[in-house]
Amino acid sequence: MPYTLISATPSPYARKVRITLAEKNIPFTLQTEVPWDSTTETPKYNPLEKLPVLIPDNGKPVYESHYILEWIEAKHPDPPMLPRDVDDRLFAKQVEVVADGICDALVLCFFEKQRGEGKESEPWTARQMRKVEGGLQALATWVDQSKDGKFLIGDSLTLADVAAGSVLGYMAVRWPGHPWMSKHPQLKKYWEGLDARKSFSETRPSPQNIKDQIV
Numbered sequence: 001m002p003y004t005l006i007s008a009t010p011s012p013y014a015r016k017v018r019i020t021l022a023e024k025n026i027p028f029t030l031q032t033e034v035p036w037d038s039t040t041e042t043p044k045y046n047p048l049e050k051l052p053v054l055i056p057d058n059g060k061p062v063y064e065s066h067y068i069l070e071w072i073e074a075k076h077p078d079p080p081m082l083p084r085d086v087d088d089r090l091f092a093k094q095v096e097v098v099a100d101g102i103c104d105a106l107v108l109c110f111f112e113k114q115r116g117e118g119k120e121s122e123p124w125t126a127r128q129m130r131k132v133e134g135g136l137q138a139l140a141t142w143v144d145q146s147k148d149g150k151f152l153i154g155d156s157l158t159l160a161d162v163a164a165g166s167v168l169g170y171m172a173v174r175w176p177g178h179p180w181m182s183k184h185p186q187l188k189k190y191w192e193g194l195d196a197r198k199s200f201s202e203t204r205p206s207p208q209n210i211k212d213q214i215v
């Protein structure tokens with residue numbers, strides 16, 4: 001029985017898993033939810049009530065995107081999404097830390113805005129956006145330092161590109177007004193190259209309609 005992946009249409013974290021499953025040709029059933037609504041099934045599988053959640057055929061749920069990707073890499077090592085060289089492997093995970101950290105800051109900003117007129121904390125939002133800017137600068141620097149600006153490590157797609165591509169795709173769809181493409185043209189070119197891959201073009205994020213009051 002194929003795996004089930006609990007996902008959400010905008011989720012950059014879930015997109016990393018969707019891209020990786022596609023790149024490894026692992027069949028799965030996509031269960032799309034709004035994790036913020038009371039109808040979500042995430043609490044059934046994840047004590048932290050978050051998606052993505054991967055439910056393998058043994059029914060033991062796997063959650064937290066970076067761990068899901070470690071789990072998939074361990075169970076389905078070919079084609080590898082991590083380089084052989086140990087320092088390159090560690091660098092790929094560091095890129096994922098920064099990419100996920102940008103997503104975390106953006107999600108905090110999104111919900112700060114949901115607090116309503118006059119209730120948003122400006123210093124809190126400014127702090128989060130500083131993390132976004134710093135993270136994007138790190139990604140741009142790593143693209144400059146890469147072999148040819150197509151992949152962050154070597155000549156093929158790795159976890160680093162899956163994580164970086166997912167957060168850049170999230171920015172493009174959920175923060176269209178942000179000037180990252182003009183500020184970092186090399187990052188835009190890098191992202192466009194990744195986004196042309198089937199595993200990326202078939203998993204592009206889209207907004208969701210949150211019914212419940214969250215903050």
Ligand SMILES: N[C@@H](CCC(=O)N[C@@H](CS(=O)(=O)O)C(=O)NCC(=O)O)C(=O)O
Nearest residue numbers: 008011013035049050051052064065066
């Ligand atoms: N660190 C987690 C973050 C996952 C996360 O925040 N998921 C959101 C949905 S989304 O932001 O990815 O679209 C969620 O389920 N939030 C529900 C909640 O936090 O209660 C991971 O990498 O898996």
